[in-house]
Amino acid sequence: MKLSLKNQWVLITGASSGFGAAAARAFGAAGAKLLLGARRVDRLKNVAAEAKISGAAEAHFHELDVADTASVEEFVAWAKKKIADRKSQIKNLHVLINNAGGAHGLDTIADGKDADWEAMIQSNVLGVLRVTRAALPLLARDAGASIINLGSVAGRAVYEGGAVYCAAKAAELQITRALRLELLGTGIRVGTLDPGLAETEFSLVRFKGDAAKAKKIYEGTNPLTAEDIAETLVWMTSRPAHVNIDELIIKPVDQAAIGKVYRRMKKEK
Ligand SMILES: NC(=O)c1ccc[n+]([C@@H]2O[C@H](COP(=O)([O-])OP(=O)(O)OC[C@H]3O[C@@H](n4cnc5c(N)ncnc54)[C@H](OP(=O)(O)O)[C@@H]3O)[C@@H](O)[C@H]2O)c1
Numbered sequence: 001m002k003l004s005l006k007n008q009w010v011l012i013t014g015a016s017s018g019f020g021a022a023a024a025r026a027f028g029a030a031g032a033k034l035l036l037g038a039r040r041v042d043r044l045k046n047v048a049a050e051a052k053i054s055g056a057a058e059a060h061f062h063e064l065d066v067a068d069t070a071s072v073e074e075f076v077a078w079a080k081k082k083i084a085d086r087k088s089q090i091k092n093l094h095v096l097i098n099n100a101g102g103a104h105g106l107d108t109i110a111d112g113k114d115a116d117w118e119a120m121i122q123s124n125v126l127g128v129l130r131v132t133r134a135a136l137p138l139l140a141r142d143a144g145a146s147i148i149n150l151g152s153v154a155g156r157a158v159y160e161g162g163a164v165y166c167a168a169k170a171a172e173l174q175i176t177r178a179l180r181l182e183l184l185g186t187g188i189r190v191g192t193l194d195p196g197l198a199e200t201e202f203s204l205v206r207f208k209g210d211a212a213k214a215k216k217i218y219e220g221t222n223p224l225t226a227e228d229i230a231e232t233l234v235w236m237t238s239r240p241a242h243v244n245i246d247e248l249i250i251k252p253v254d255q256a257a258i259g260k261v262y263r264r265m266k267k268e269k
Contacts, residue, residue: 002238002239003144003238003241004030005095005234005238006031007031007032007033007090008032008090008094009032009033009082009088009090009092009093009094009095010033010035010093011035011036011097012036012037012097013038013064013066013097013098013100014037014100014150015034015037015044015047015061017038017040017200017201018198018200018201019099019150019195019198019229019233020047020097020099020100021043021047021226022225022226023097023229023230023233023234024036024048024050024051024059025047026054026227026230026233026234027051027230027233028050028052028054028055028056029054030234030238031056032056032095033056033057033058033088033090034048034051034059034060035060035062035093036048036051036061037061037063037064038063039064039065041061041063044063047059047061048060062078062079064100066122066126066128067119067122067123067126067127072130073134075134076134076138079093079138092138092139092140093138094139094143094145094146095145095146095147095237096131096132096146096147097148098131098147098148098150100123100127100131101120101123102202102205103154103205104116104120104205104206104208106162108160109163116164117164120165124165124168125168125171125172125175128172132147132179141186142186142187142241143187143241144187144189144240144241145187145188145189146188146191146236147179147188147189147190147191148192148236148237149172149175149176149191150172150192150229151169151173151193151194152165152172152194152195152196153194153249154166155169155171156169156173156194169194172192173192176190176191176247180246187241189241190244190246191236191244191245191247192246192247192248193232193233193236193248193250194248194249194250195229195249195250195251196249196250196255196258197218197224197251197252197261198225198226198228198229198252199218199223199224199225199226203215219263220264220266221255221262221263221264222253223254223255228250232250236248
């Protein structure tokens with residue numbers, strides 16, 4: 001039977017934009033209680049308000065930098081308090097979405113910058129590890145709880161200038177696979193959702209705020225939207241409790257492979 005997410009606690013990292021913000025609205029529409037984290041708290045406040053309008057039973061937010069162990073621990077302690085609140089009937093976390101991450105720069109290894117490499121490994125790899133380690137004790141055993149990590153097609157294929165981002169997402173894939181083995185017998189579901197080209201703030205961050213450069217990535221093609229990913233996250237976590245979606249790759253029809261994107265000429269649009 002499909003699992004209901006109504007009144008279930010859902011923790012989403014990187015909820016201030018893109019997939020995470022759309023996931024907050026989508027889990028909200030399913031009646032969940034939300035615990036939202038990211039560095040931009042002003043953005044989180046708006047997302048929480050939108051999620052409430054969508055139908056969230058509750059929507060709370062707190063600053064979170066997944067690149068910093070102390071920040072992760074403080075965030076999870078805050079989440080634990082919210083879940084343990086006297087008013088709350090359900091005393092466990094039901095869904096953890098490890099979504100915070102992204103790409104920084106598109107330099108070849110020869111021209112790579114330490115700060116970009118470090119930011120990518122910190123958020124996409126160490127961030128997933130830190131948040132998972134801290135939140136694991138909050139997850140319900142044998143009740144259809146889920147941990148879903150946001151991977152990427154970049155974790156399964158490489159492109160020039162993508163060495164470190166691809167390596168980081170390949171690490172996320174292997175971390176997900178190891179966690180799946182480690183949690184066998186707990187009833188906690190573990191999976192990775194690996195999207196292809198999706199239009200969010202991803203390219204704006206990669207190109208350090210250069211909007212024209214970011215826009216070009218999606219020119220003439222129909223990318224995925226943040227809502228496509230959010231809908232898939234809700235689907236993955238609402239399967240019957242005995243069903244584990246281990247690895248799911250989702251791409252736009254216009255993207256056959258990581259560097260093979262169909263672009264319409266202007267008159268074709
Ligand atoms: N868009 C794509 O084409 C695509 C494809 C495959 C996979 N992905 C992955 O999907 C995830 C979401 O990306 P998106 O496309 O939604 O991009 P986005 O719009 O740029 O969102 C990224 C989110 O991650 C958060 N974040 C980044 N570093 C963080 C940190 N150190 N601590 C806490 N939060 C942090 C950002 O929040 P703050 O800046 O406010 O902290 C933001 O909320 C990422 O893991 C990305 O790698 C994206």
